Amino acid sequence: MGVRLIWLTFQARVSKKLDTRLGMHMAAYEDNLLIEELDIIARVLEIWNTTWVGKYPKALRRDEVLLRFEGNKLPIPGSDILLLADFYRLHTTGANKEIYVPKTRKVPGGSKNSHTLTLELLIELDAYTDRIEDTDTTTSLRKSTKRKADTDAMSAPVGKQPRNTSNPFPKSSFVRAPSSASANVNTTETISLVLADVHTDAATGSVEITWPAVKKTVVAKLEVDKMMSGQTKHVYRLFMDGTTYVAKRFFNIGGDGAPGRRVSPSQNYQNLYQEVCRAIQGQWFLDEFYKLVRQRDIEVDMSFRFVRPLLAKEVIDDLGSFSLASGVSQADIDSDSEPDKAGAYWLIEPRRAASVRRWSGTMSHPVVAGQKGATMSVLAHFIYGYSNSELVAADLQSTIAGTDTGTVADVIFDIMTHTPDGCVLIYHNFLTMLHDTDVNATRRNSGVGDHGQEGIDAFIEQHECNYLCKEMGLVTEGGGSDGD
Ligand SMILES: Nc1ncnc2c1ncn2[C@@H]1O[C@H](COP(=O)(O)OP(=O)(O)O)[C@@H](O)[C@H]1O
Ligand SMILES: [Mg+2]
Ligand SMILES: [Zn+2]
Structure with missing residues (x-):
């Protein structure tokens, strides 16, 4: 698959100065892997430490260095857990390019068209010297004396090295990274897919999903072995148009189907369908929420969006x-x-960073500190109110992803909802389409994980209104949202 190589160059920075003695590290990495997965920094350190321990008593550790762009510039916050491709795109497009891409720098070995990022690792000498001293004086209590001065003492020999500005790359260890992609050699199978058309009614937020009459197929490669599984779905890597996606299917839909019972193809389809509806609906509510927030000039975290x-x-x-x-x-x-x-149905989304931030559970709605936590909490309250108490958003979780506009978004995915008995308002089209065949005819609901009234009650009981709920006017007279 057309995986791109991205060249990364690294220099060491100690305090304000570049430490040229450690040399420049340069390596090419396949861009469809996560930065965490590639373990780039650990590799650079491994090489530098052979030089480092020639001068200092102990090797540098991963937690004693910070990733920077050339000139000690901070990467875009949150971007260091992205796919390398996203990390690259984020820092080299639009206005960000001006900041992060040096204009005239020729990278040794890099051809004209190669994709290169010029990075630095900032060595936190304070942390390092603290650790070294601690291990030197294991029997005494930590000294309370300031250790700031150590920075200069340690870096003095470094600083004496004349900084050669015309050629800041005196040494180059030019290494093609060893095959980093163990995760990438999995067997794939070629499949053809038909993609559904999804429409949202801007006024009501109802969702309609139709299958194109003329079957246009796209060819993709799907890994045979799953990447991981959650509570309800298996997740596989899928490659399409040079981009890495994940493809999901249900293996557990709980409810009346005992765990372990096979999910039939049509049940898988219905549950995927409902998940798409929930995500689209979620985005509709979020849009309404952000609209109101802007109108009222309320400060919330604006970086959320729902997966599409x-x-x-x-x-x-x-x-x-x-x-x-x-x-x-x-x-x-x-x-x-x-x-x-x-049939064989899949839910497909772009692959994102692996680390997931949880804001609520299926039946738990805790207070999470910080602006993001407060924003998710007021959003949940907003959805409950805006849906006329018909819908509770649960299992709110998000992962960071780069966007086309060069920003970082917090992408909410795998949302669950609780509805009194099927949420006719919300799932109108869906129910129209399924009403004759609905497997849960006695308790039509919004999909797997819907605990009905019980789920709604859990939200009412547990949700604690925060300052944003007050600013949004969601708190009624008594102070609580629900007259407790
Ligand atoms: N787009 C994605 N990119 C990378 N990892 C993902 C993506 N979507 C899901 N995952 C991982 O797979 C796990 C299971 O997916 P999820 O949609 O949450 O299924 P489940 O319904 O089983 O919880 C997630 O917790 C996450 O770690
Ligand atoms: Mg999940
Ligand atoms: Zn509230």
Whole structure:
């Protein structure tokens, strides 16, 4: 797959000065991996430490260096956990390019068209010397004397090195990174997909999903082995148009289906469908929320958005079978109680950073510190109010991702909702489409994880109004949102 290589150059900075003795480290990395996964900094340190310990007693540790761009510039906050491709794009497009890309610098070994970032690792000498001293004086209590002076003492020999401004790269250890992509050598299978069209009604927030009459297919590569699993879904890597995505399918829908019971192809489809609805609906509520926030000039975290998943259906291949990853066989299709909805369906989203920040659980709505936490909490209250108490947003979680506009967004995904009995207002189109075949005819709900009134009550009981709820006017007379 057209994976790009990105060249990274590193120099060491100690306090205000570049430490040229450690040399310049340069290596190429495949851009479809996460920075965390690549462990770039640890690798650079490994090489530099051979020089470092020639002068100092102990090797530098990962937590004693900070990632910077040339000139000690801070990377865009939050961006250091992105995919390398996103990290690169974020810092080299639009106005950011002016800041992060040196204008005239020729990188040794880099060809004209190569993608390069000029980075630095800032060595936190205070932290390092603290650690060294602590281990030297293990029996005595930590000294309370200031250690600031150590910085100069330690860096003095470094500083004496004349800084050669015309050629700041005296040494270059030019290394092609060893195959970093162990995660990338997994077997893939080629599949053809049809993508659903998703429409949202701007006025009501209702969602309509239709399948194109003329079947346009896209070809993708899907990994045979799953990348990971959550509580309800298996997650696979999928490569399409040179971009890495994840493809998800349900393996556990709980409820009346006992855990471990197989999820039929049509159940998978219905649950994916509902998840897409929840995400689109979530974005609609978020838009309304942000609109109000702007009108009233209230300061909240503006970086949230909902994932916009694609819903895809595999086209059966020449041999008449679906992908191995889908787990769907012809026998499954034949025995499905709803043959017209049986097939190999996937929910597809761009691959994002691995670290997930949780703001609420299925049945828990805690107070989370900070502006982001407060924003998620008031959003949940807003959704409850704005939906006329028909909808509680649960399981709010987000991961960081770069956007096309060169900013970092907090992408909310895998949202769950609690609805009194099917949330007709919200899922109008969905229910119209499914009403004759709904598997949960007795308690139509918004999908897996919907605990109905119980779930709504949990929110009412646990939600604590914060300053933003007050500013938004969501708090009623008694002070509490729900007259407790
Ligand atoms: N777009 C993505 N990119 C990278 N990892 C993801 C992505 N979506 C989900 N994951 C990972 O897979 C896990 C399971 O996915 P999720 O949608 O939360 O399924 P579940 O319904 O099983 O909780 C997530 O907790 C997250 O760690
Ligand atoms: Mg999840
Ligand atoms: Zn509130």
